[in-house]
């Protein structure tokens with residue numbers, strides 16, 4: 001399919017170093033972005049589908065880097081079906097598993113955790129709930145696992161490893177397994193803050209600096225934060241990615257964001273929701289955290305969006321998260337919400353409002369155009385202006 005998005009008012013690139021891109025048109029061919037900027041009327045007329053953005057803002061599809069997936073579009077923790085598809089209506093086109101710890105009766109022995117990670121990865125390889133890409137299969141590091149075990153599942157395509165839920169007496173005991181997972185090119189992640197399982201202690205700055213994971217999961221607390229004094233040490237003394245989660249401590253989210261900016265580490269700041277969990281299912285969680293960082297920590301909205309898109313993609317080595325030629329065609333059109341005080345998406349976010357979503361395109365396919373069922377309506381009339389295919393992109397309009 002060839003797709004054109006025309007009359008874009010503002011293009012947010014997803015790149016924190018150059019967060020705005022020039023132009024008003026994006027052309028998509030099949031699953032990739034062909035061009036961002038301007039296009040001739042001939043280029044637009046050659047497209048199968050033309051979406052008129054009516055001056056709205058285009059951003060990369062949001063990447064939620066902390067989602068508790070299990071199997072299928074189902075969360076056992078909140079006993080709800082269809083939550084991932086609902087997140088697509090919150091602008092999330094990619095979810096990254098924070099490990100499949102919510103699977104009821106999950107295995108804890110080496111063969112069991114390996115099988116769980118491989119099965120979860122396989123089950124989501126071609127399954128796209130609502131059009132979302134789900135990167136599942138994050139092996140839960142448990143005592144007894146060896147470097148050879150990790151090598152074996154790496155060959156099966158598992159590339160995520162999670163420390164923090166294993167039955168170790170001390171968090172320092174994760175160090176050799178994290179090093180082994182890194183040696184097998186896995187992205188390693190460590191639970192941060194107060195303990196999440198009975199019997200284990202908190203994971204704080206000392207642990208992070210000793211374990212050297214790629215990502216500090218919910219550095220602002222999941223949901224309980226580590227001591228304030230540890231944030232500056234982790235930023236200064238490591239290159240660990242700083243994941244801010246919606247279902248965490250808001251005060252330390254702002255503290256960490258301000259420090260990351262001051263210490264020139266903003267490129268390491270990434271956003272996830274850490275849902276569904278006890279905090280619930282939050283289809284708009286990414287939009288809330290973007291609005292919180294912008295309205296309360298004074299981060300430019302386009303930079304907060306970069307932390308939710310391009311920075312996540314860079315840390316997790318994904319081919320999405322940027323509105324740039326050659327990248328995955330995951331694009332969201334946002335706007336100021338109807339009947340608010342602001343007249344464009346970025347001003348609304350700066351004002352602390354949730355952006356209204358008017359279209360979600362993932363893998364080059366429009367998933368809906370017009371109205372998200374989860375956000376307020378847009379003020380601009382985002383619509384399908386031309387369509388040569390026998391398709392209806394109105395989604396769940398109601």
Ligand SMILES: [Zn+2]
Nearest residue numbers: 066098222274
């Ligand atoms: Zn979590």
